[in-house]
Amino acid sequence: MDHYTRIQLAITYLEEHLQEEFNVKQTAACAGFSAFHFQRLFQAITGLTVLEYVRRRRLSEAAQHVRNTSEGILDIALNWGYQSQEAFTRAFATYWGVTPAKFRKLEDESYSLKLQQMIDFNDYRTQLGGEFYMNTPRIITLDPIHIIGYEYKTNLNDNQHYGEIPGFYHQFGTEQKFMDIPDRSRPDLAYGIACNFQEDGQFSFIVGEESASVTPLLKPGYVEFEIPGGVYAEFKVDGSGQDIRKMIYGSWLPQSNYERGEGADFEVTDVWKSTPEQLDMKIYIPLK
Numbered sequence: 347m348d349h350y351t352r353i354q355l356a357i358t359y360l361e362e363h364l365q366e367e368f369n370v371k372q373t374a375a376c377a378g379f380s381a382f383h384f385q386r387l388f389q390a391i392t393g394l395t396v397l398e399y400v401r402r403r404r405l406s407e408a409a410q411h412v413r414n415t416s417e418g419i420l421d422i423a424l425n426w427g428y429q430s431q432e433a434f435t436r437a438f439a440t441y442w443g444v445t446p447a448k449f450r451k452l453e454d455e456s457y458s459l460k461l462q463q464m465i466d467f468n469d470y471r472t473q474l475g476g477e478f479y480m481n482t483p484r485i486i487t488l489d490p491i492h493i494i495g496y497e498y499k500t501n502l503n504d505n506q507h508y509g510e511i512p513g514f515y516h517q518f519g520t521e522q523k524f525m526d527i528p529d530r531s532r533p534d535l536a537y538g539i540a541c542n543f544q545e546d547g548q549f550s551f552i553v554g555e556e557s558a559s560v561t562p563l564l565k566p567g568y569v570e571f572e573i574p575g576g577v578y579a580e581f582k583v584d585g586s587g588q589d590i591r592k593m594i595y596g597s598w599l600p601q602s603n604y605e606r607g608e609g610a611d612f613e614v615t616d617v618w619k620s621t622p623e624q625l626d627m628k629i630y631i632p633l634k
Contacts, residue, residue, distance in 0.1 A: 349387065349600035350467040352377040356384065357465055360400060364407065365425060368400050370545045382543040383606050385502065390595030391470050395502045395547050402462035405437060409459050412446045419446050471600075483579040483598075485633070491573040493537050494527045494564065495554015502547035511538070511551055515615075518553040526565050529558040534618050539571055541610040574609050576632060583613075583627040590629055599631070607632035 356377040363369075373396065374384035388396050408426040411417055423434030438446045442459050449459070498514045500507040515538070518524065524533070533555060542550040552571055561570070583590050591611075599606060611631045619626035 348471075350391075350471040352379070353384070353387065353391075354467045357467065360403070361464055364400070364403060365427065367427075368397065368545075370396060379606075380608060381545065385543060385547070386595050387600070389502055390592050391467070391600070392465065397545070397547055398503060399462070399465070401437075402441075403464070405441060406459075406461035406463070408434065409438065409442075409446070409449070409461065412450050419450075422446075483581045483631075485577065486580050487577055488573070488575055488630070490575040491537075492557055492560065493539065493552065493554045493571045493573060494557040494559065494562070494568060495537065495539070495552040495571065496523045496567050497569045498551045498553065499548065500551055502543075502549065507549075507551070514538075514551055514553050519617075523553075524555055526568060527555050527557055528562045530555050531558045532556040534616060536615045536617050537573075537612055538615070539573070539610050539612040541571065571610075573612060574632070576607060576609075577634070578630040578632055579604065581629045581631070583625055583629060594629070594631060604633045607634035 356373050356379075359373055359376040370385065371381045374381045377384055379387065385396055388394070388399070392399065394402075404426045408422050408428075411422045411425075412419065415422075419434070420431040423431050426434075428434035428437070435445050435447070438444075438449075442449070444452075449457075496518055498510070500510045500514075515536070518536070524530070524536075535555065537552070537554050537556070539552040539554070540549060541552065552569060554568075554571070557570075564570070579594075581590055581594060609632045611629065613627055613629045616626040
């Protein structure tokens with residue numbers, strides 16, 4: 347069963363439980379993925395986080411009840427996961443520019459909202475099949491790598507991380523945070539590690555270096571991270587690392603014969619060979 351078919355199983359589960367509390371771990375389990383991997387795949391393929399998709403689907407179903415039934419707006423709001431009529435009205439107006447009460451009173455039946463329909467991942471398979479071209483990755487085996495770095499917080503929602511991660515690197519360099527890493531063993535290489543994903547899309551991005559120190563006394567904001575040894579796909583970056591990740595998760599991985607392994611993916615930049623215009627970077631994705 348391929349990735350697209352497996353994700354569609356999760357979508358079916360979401361639709362059957364759309365009025366219940368969202369549980370990303372249970373949803374991902376229906377596709378046979380970890381919550382972290384499911385979220386990355388889903389966003390790379392659709393452009394939406396899973397939580398954004400669920401919110402749009404709930405709001406769309408609620409809007410149809412506003413239009414097609416005489417049910418009270420408060421009852422509709424509560425039935426579709428909103429804590430109050432005010433919260434529902436605010437979300438409705440923010441998304442469509444009209445309140446639910448005004449929408450219900452509109453006599454012009456031709457006035458329609460752009461609703462979020464249930465996604466069919468078979469459509470994405472067709473659309474993405476030949477859209478991306480990228481160099482074939484090297485499949486390599488790595489030993490464990492001990493990293494010490496500074497931990498930043500960002501979010502998948504609204505592609506917030508795309509804008510923030512370059513700033514993390516810039517701050518790490520201009521503030522010379524690397525100088526507070528003990529026993530730096532490869533100061534020419536900067537690591538960027540995406541980890542600690544939460545159900546609401548938040549995650550940590552660690553910028554750091556290899557260190558020979560184990561369990562050292564660290565300054566506030568610094569953390570240790572062990573990159574597990576194992577098999578990885580190594581992608582050479584030509585352009586934006588974030589664009590490459592979209593291709594990896596949105597096209598290469600779903601169409602490959604590989605499964606993503608557990609653990610964080612990471613990127614390695616050779617700082618001495620890189621310029622702002624041209625990065626010397628490689629991205630590593632764990633495989634199993």
